[in-house]
Amino acid sequence: MDGIQLIDVSKEFKTADSYKVALSSINFTIHEGEYIGILGLNQSGKSTLARLLNGLLKPTRGRVLINGMDTDSPQQLKEIRQLLGIVFPNPDNQLICPIVEEEIAFGPENLGLSPSEVHKRVSWALEIVGMQEMRNHAPHLLSGGQKQKVALASVLAMEPSYLVLDEPTSMLDPLSRREVLEHLRMINQENHMTIILISHNPEDLMDAKRLIVLNEGSIYMQGTPKEVYGDMGKLGAVGLNPPGLYQLIQQLEEEGYRIDDNFETIPQLVEKICQK
Amino acid sequence: MNDIKLGQYVHGNSLIHSLDPRTKIICCTFIVIGILSSHNFWYLLAFLGLILVAIKYSGTPLSSIWRSMRGIRYLLLITFLFQAVLTQGEAVFQVGALSVTREGVVIGLINLLRLVILFLGSILLLMTTTPMKLSAGLEFLLLPLNKIKIPVQYFTTIISIAFRFIPTLVEESLSIKDAQRSRGARFDSPKILSNLKSYLAILIPLLASSMLRAEDLAEAMDSRCYGGNPNQYRMRTLKYDRVDIYLIIFMAIVLLAGLLI
Numbered sequence: 001m002d003g004i005q006l007i008d009v010s011k012e013f014k015t016a017d018s019y020k021v022a023l024s025s026i027n028f029t030i031h032e033g034e035y036i037g038i039l040g041l042n043q044s045g046k047s048t049l050a051r052l053l054n055g056l057l058k059p060t061r062g063r064v065l066i067n068g069m070d071t072d073s074p075q076q077l078k079e080i081r082q083l084l085g086i087v088f089p090n091p092d093n094q095l096i097c098p099i100v101e102e103e104i105a106f107g108p109e110n111l112g113l114s115p116s117e118v119h120k121r122v123s124w125a126l127e128i129v130g131m132q133e134m135r136n137h138a139p140h141l142l143s144g145g146q147k148q149k150v151a152l153a154s155v156l157a158m159e160p161s162y163l164v165l166d167e168p169t170s171m172l173d174p175l176s177r178r179e180v181l182e183h184l185r186m187i188n189q190e191n192h193m194t195i196i197l198i199s200h201n202p203e204d205l206m207d208a209k210r211l212i213v214l215n216e217g218s219i220y221m222q223g224t225p226k227e228v229y230g231d232m233g234k235l236g237a238v239g240l241n242p243p244g245l246y247q248l249i250q251q252l253e254e255e256g257y258r259i260d261d262n263f264e265t266i267p268q269l270v271e272k273i274c275q276k
Numbered sequence: 277m278n279d280i281k282l283g284q285y286v287h288g289n290s291l292i293h294s295l296d297p298r299t300k301i302i303c304c305t306f307i308v309i310g311i312l313s314s315h316n317f318w319y320l321l322a323f324l325g326l327i328l329v330a331i332k333y334s335g336t337p338l339s340s341i342w343r344s345m346r347g348i349r350y351l352l353l354i355t356f357l358f359q360a361v362l363t364q365g366e367a368v369f370q371v372g373a374l375s376v377t378r379e380g381v382v383i384g385l386i387n388l389l390r391l392v393i394l395f396l397g398s399i400l401l402l403m404t405t406t407p408m409k410l411s412a413g414l415e416f417l418l419l420p421l422n423k424i425k426i427p428v429q430y431f432t433t434i435i436s437i438a439f440r441f442i443p444t445l446v447e448e449s450l451s452i453k454d455a456q457r458s459r460g461a462r463f464d465s466p467k468i469l470s471n472l473k474s475y476l477a478i479l480i481p482l483l484a485s486s487m488l489r490a491e492d493l494a495e496a497m498d499s500r501c502y503g504g505n506p507n508q509y510r511m512r513t514l515k516y517d518r519v520d521i522y523l524i525i526f527m528a529i530v531l532l533a534g535l536l537i
């Protein structure tokens with residue numbers, strides 16, 4: 001049974017005097033090869049969800065299944081973590097090794113791959129994030145954005161089937177942000193890696209084929225970007241604004257234009273309208 | 277933050293860089309044994325020459341080594357002075373109640389040379405070997421200790437994490453210091469107690485953030501399947517060349533020569 005399945009998952013944290021509900025009754029299925037966006041404001045439970053997926057946290061209730069394997073069983077954790085890689089939000093605290101190249105080799109090494117295979121993967125991952133020339137640098141001398149790219153490469157090198165990214169663009173300038181998102185799209189299309197991109201920024205999730213919106217620990221909305229972003233009222237009610245493209249489409253439709261196709265960028269939309 | 281820090285790896289392509297880390301560790305051990313067991317001034321001087329040639333050969337900038345030498349100049353000076361004054365023997369000249377002896381000067385010079393050689397040898401090792409290679413080499417050489425239930429691979433992981441985080445922690449402590457200073461804390465007060473308080477105000481946030489960091493780091497390592505098994509991959513990249521063997525034989529001969537004269 002391939003794919004990720006969450007069955008009625010809840011997560012509560014014990015605090016000093018009470019229980020803090022971080023997630024409640026989450027149900028969803030993610031198939032292999034999908035590109036999923038998870039959207040939510042601060043404290044909505046996004047990072048908790050990510051940690052549940054590879055068994056760093058165990059659900060208080062419900063089951064998390066990765067390719068049919070329950071994250072609750074310790075024997076299968078290694079296999080689960082090999083299948084599902086996570087890029088964490090703070091790059092400074094997830095880089096382990098004193099040299100970039102060795103950092104990226106860390107995961108593959110732990111999988112027990114042959115040196116030549118590890119070497120190949122390191123080069124491949126560095127190329128994907130465009131950091132070849134930084135191969136022999138020390139991570140602490142890199143900029144925040146470069147660190148985030150190294151963190152991404154070091155998970156990519158494990159060639160997981162599912163790649164979970166928790167706010168991977170928080171330290172990137174607009175240009176590198178677009179670059180990384182473009183890389184993700186390529187990895188999804190060419191390497192058929194499943195991408196689960198977590199963000200509080202709707203613009204980041206434009207490439208996703210399906211969106212899951214979290215609010216206060218529950219699934220608030222679900223659907224294609226067009227469906228989710230099209231419903232400006234419902235999205236606005238929890239303090240999220242759809243990306244500019246969808247605002248534009250909405251306004252055009254209010255003015256009486258019919259926009260049927262899916263567009264990914266504003267220039268595409270403009271071109272289509274000009275052709276009419 | 278771009279200046280070369282003492283003993284930090286500097287990338288290069290020299291023969292010394294490409295030597296197997298085990299060779300370098302073994303040679304350093306030979307150096308330690310050699311210089312501690314010999315009392316011959318000329319032998320030590322020759323040894324110093326050897327190390328200087330190796331440093332020149334490694335392409336490490338001599339100026340940065342010279343600068344780092346200045347860091348231990350007082351240690352060297354004190355060692356020399358104490359030996360010169362406190363050794364019994366034929367007085368060369370007198371300063372008040374203290375007399376500098378001929379034997380003292382010789383022993384002082386010998387110990388001075390020993391310290392310099394030790395210092396240069398370890399700097400050369402650290403500057404031409406990546407921490408990861410170093411820990412791979414150490415792990416390989418110490419792995420037999422696993423048999424008596426000493427988990428060597430954990431120690432080498434700890435060493436490599438320390439190498440990764442020391443600069444980060446230094447940076448962080450500087451920025452906490454700036455933050456405290458901008459809120460009026462003083463680090464140069466004549467009162468020791470208030471200075472102490474200011475430094476405590478750095479230490480505590482630093483400790484707190486290190487705890488959080490450690491937690492995150494453990495999660496990241498777990499997520500990437502770290503299992504604490506000996507790092508076979510890292511050690512498999514260790515490879516002995518003919519040069520390595522020649523060098524070890526050469527150093528063994530140098531060591532033997534020192535023991536004999």
Ligand SMILES: Nc1ncnc2c1ncn2[C@@H]1O[C@H](COP(=O)(O)OP(=O)(O)OP(=O)(O)O)[C@@H](O)[C@H]1O
Nearest residue numbers: 013020022040041042043044045046047048049200
């Ligand atoms: N280890 C923990 N102990 C107690 N409470 C926790 C813990 N981890 C998370 N929480 C709580 O769970 C809730 C969800 O946190 P989570 O980190 O998943 O949010 P998030 O959506 O990732 O937010 P952000 O966008 O700020 O990263 C928060 O209210 C948080 O306080």
Ligand SMILES: [Mg+2]
Nearest residue numbers: 046047089166
């Ligand atoms: Mg988060």
